[in-house]
Amino acid sequence: MAGNTSTLHGRAAKAVAGKSGPHGSNTPLRYLLIGIALAFLLLFLFMPLASIFAEAFRKGAGAYFESFDDPAAIHAIKLTLIVAAISVPLNAVFGLAGSWAIAKYEFKGKSFLTTLIDLPFAVSPVIAGLIYILMFGAHGWFGPWLNQHDIQIVFAVPGIVLATLFVTFPFVARELIPVMQAQGNDEEYAALTLGASGWQTFRLVTLPNVKWPLFYGVILCNARAMGEFGAVSVVSGHIREMTNTMPLHVEILYNEYNFVAAFATASALALVALFTLALKSFIEWRAASAQKFREGERLPDNTPLHQTS
């Protein structure tokens, strides 16, 4: 769904110096606009972020760290890491295979397939959970069969992994497709001509070319996998020390009015989010300088831009 919003391909392409309109840059209007923008961000972005840590440390650092000294909290952290460790690599492999198939070949229905890959972004997380209940729940399609064979999917870890796979499905693929399309097949043809096998071409030519967008997609996928709430909440059954991930643990603590522990767990998730954003900015910066470098190769510095284009 999210189109090309915020893909690395789109974000790195910019790198323009600040250009200002015809009415000069040091006008009162400029300061007014910056002021309104900052006030809006302060209210809607920075205040919520600050409140997480303020609430978590309300009763001091001791109470904060005590919140993690709880078997339920430790289990939730472990389960969150396990779910991310399964779903992120699977969706990364899918992202590589899917973008190779879509970007490197021409076939009918390509844009339809790309839309289908984006589909999970358009689906409410709650519905993402519901569909696995309809498939694997006690009254679902495979419910009776699973029951006979004593296999538990819904209200157990496999259901959580499936729901997480669904909501994080497009992340890696949609980062890789535009980059692979833009790079074309020339380098791969060259490798094949020089006698490389298909696998060697992929591993030694394609993979190094897409390593930044791949990494970018993986960290976004990971952030969502660790933080998913709606879909996981529907399929988990909220069984403490069994099927509680960190976001679900936050909800339970919050509903029990154990606010310090709820916000302490939330602050750990917020740190993961901030770390993700920091990595993301770093990758954008790397990708932008790599792009400048490539463009610099193509354009000698004494060639004015408008003569070459």
Next chain:
Amino acid sequence: MTQHATATAPKTPRRSKKRGSVLPGFTPTMGFTIAYLSLIVLIPLSTVFLKTAGMSWAEFVEAGFSTRVLAAYKLTFGTAFLAALVNAVFGLLLAWVLVRYRFPGRRLIDGMVDLPFALPTAVAGIALTAIYSRNGWMGSWLEDLGIKVAYTPIGITIALIFIGLPFVVRTLQPVIEEIDVELEEAAATLGAGRWTIFRKVLFPTFFPALLTGFALAFARGIGEYGSVVFISGNMPMRTEIAPLLIVTKLEQYDYMGATAIALVMLVISFFLLLAINLLQRWSSQRIGHS
């Protein structure tokens, strides 16, 4: 073995007309893509349609359009629309400021715009509730003014503004970067004032992108669950959003009811997805990347 290898090596790779590429690996990667897409996304999603197909029309209308459900749709679409509108205005302003002006902390702020994408929705939900509840930073202050935010539709709208903001900013940023300053200079030379330049020169250029960002924020808003459930209070008929109603029905083992609402929401989401795709095509034509 070696003889066989040398015998096949000189064979020149033929350019297959159908795929226009000599790269190997189309069949396995495409096969894996289709299989994985079907297993994780398409087959599970089809359950919603098949389950509803097993209901009679009367049952479907009863489950999907009862008074309580209609109130939930109204609230969900109303708050999502309002939040997307607020985001369209402030997202545009923010995108403009981030692209056109240089000020200390700009890069930090540019990076932080994505916070709602990265922050788990439940975390955002409890943080916003803490701020806007009666003794919170904003709540206590607004209470004196007689405004209640937490556990009202205003609270839901605020949560959806938080969630939707990056969609508008990130859709508009590349478009504003593409706008040629010379265009504005030409308009200014011809005597146009700031407001005229904005209305006649700038606005038409980024309008498709603005609409796309609005639609993305709206689509995200109608499905949102985690950030809303804490601040909404979840009172039936008053602050109960449609995704929450699906969860409530599921907890009561009313699978028919949950699936009927899910189908209505899915169909609307698919139409929005289609509209967004068309808008993006329009937008990229407008800035000259057909």
